Amino acid sequence: MSQLSKQGLTRRALLSRAVAAGALAVAGAGFIAAPDAAWAVEVTHVSEHEMATLLQMARDIYPHDKVGDRFYAIAVKGYDSEEQKAAVAEGIAALDKAAKDAGFDTYLSAGWEDDRVAILRGIQETPFFQTVRGGLVTGLYNQKEVWPIFGYEGESFSQGGYINRGFDAIDWL
């Protein structure tokens, strides 16, 4: 699984260079990042606004409050490519148009999840939405680093299975 670039930006440096892009991330020239600089994604093909919108969209499609933004960022990072940029530009423009029609400046400027979800429901049959949603099924849930957040333990063969490690250990029945 691809790792996010650690740019070593300080929060102050980020905020001084960046424009606020929405609830999740700040966007600067060629990157979006966590407001505390814990992670950052470089963008070279799509715009910072588009990547920040994709990130918010990913979280709104599969919201898990215990799963940090960095995992969603990994899941959508692949859209920053020559092949995808036209589709992303078109898809995000359509999403922002739908947001405008609903009375918001952009998708990102809708502050409540319910409002953003209502906007997404309006475009959920589009190929763009379906591509993003379908990609997240593996892009998000197949990250091994995400599994422990859900309690899932992955393989156990290397530890000899669960025969001596609690395969029948349920204690509340």
Next chain:
Amino acid sequence: MANAAKFDLTDDSVVVIVGSGSGGGVLANELAQKGVKVVTLEAGGRYLPEDYVNDEWESFGQLAWTDPRTTSGDWRVAKDFAGLPAWIVKAVGGTSIHWAGASLRFQEHEWKAKTNYGAVEGANLLDWPIDGAEMAQWYDKAEAKLGVTGVGGRPRLPGNSNYKVFEKGAKALGYKEVHTGNMAINSVEYDERMSCQQTGFCFQGCKWGAKWSAAYTDIPRGEATGNLEVRDHCHAARILHDDKGKVTGVEYFDKDGNLQMQKARLVCVAGNSFESPRLLLNSHSSMFPKGLANNSDQVGRNYMRHTTGSVYGVFEKPVHMWRGTTMAGIIRDEARHDPSRGFVGGYELETLSLGLPFMAAFLDPGAWGREFTTALDSYENMAGMWIVGEDMPQADNRVTLSETEDQFGLKVANVNFSDHPNDIAMRNHAYAVGQAIYKEVGATRTMPTSPYPSTHNLGTNRMSEKPEDGVVNKHGQSHDVANLFVSDGSQFTSGAAENPTLTIVALAIRQADHIASEMAAGNV
């Protein structure tokens, strides 16, 4: 494979078997043990326990049949997984690598579905030309081969936490026949294979070899006789015949993509219920314009996939359902035929779990938002069960040739399926029961989950007493072509409520006995 045979393409004394799973793999070994020379053509590669991967998507990439197929009909799979009607395996050993190990005999009444269920509108029910008395000795042999637990003096597996939840709910509702099943997974060391280590990942190939699979039992044992050659990465293209209507060999694409032709005295088709009818249909000729062995127009028809579905329950505290044997748990009380429930036939309930990645993909395909994600948030606290019940054969639920072609330019299988009202009534009954079971144990949320891409693929070359009703006779022999046999689940006349592998294996052992004696007598 030190002794594995190597036969010439021009050797017309061999039996050619297409496919190496529970049907073809067992048949190959059984024939080889009797001294019959066999060439097995297997489209997939060789993977052994050390190669299996305990990671759902990675394993899927390694083992699953992902060559193109197309779908139609009103089943949800056609929308959500249009190119993936089945989750089955392309490898030496076939889907016996992936199966969960549940090994149940048919109930007596299920052999005679038409007689016992009566006329069911829209269903194309038929009695099998064999029955439980005929099959008893072959089931005995199959259970001994597979090392099935709970029979033959072999102890049952211990129940995992997922089973304990299931058992407690079932017993609270008054169900009586509740246990850890009859499983082809060793509870104790058996037949040179070790016992289950409760590792999970039964669907990804058992890395301990505790679960029976033809890949590391029948195939190497057949090869050790010197009578069996298994050619992997060899994709059958068409079966050839002479002007007397007897088959003469099989054309196939070898691992380099070159077209070869293996001559044969006799051909057995065991590529599963999609590939077997596809091969017969693709083998049409001027003598057999509708496809080989298809004078009845029954090849591809009556596709059955069991009435399936899952129920997941979420509880206040952890279950860790993925720990331990995936399907060692069963309730059999609803498997009876009791039309007072509003449907004919019956269903089994069996424990099931998916890992987080597959749960995300299969819990409610296409769903998004918090209704979906809050369910996954409780993944650790989930218990799961699977419904497997008898579905109705229907003439138009069928495999036909698609306009889509595969990498060899061969037309692929289109799988058309729509539920029969009986299937829907049964599934809804099972959903209600499954949810009630979990509520008895304090579930805070229950989820009746749609069927996954099929693993139980049946019918499409069904057995029949009369040639006009089916494709093969009671030995799996084509009604039209004497030296052509069908050796997989496609020969099922009806689906019964039970997981099909034990019956496929029993039929293969029986068929080997028949073929060997017919060959010795010079009849084929």
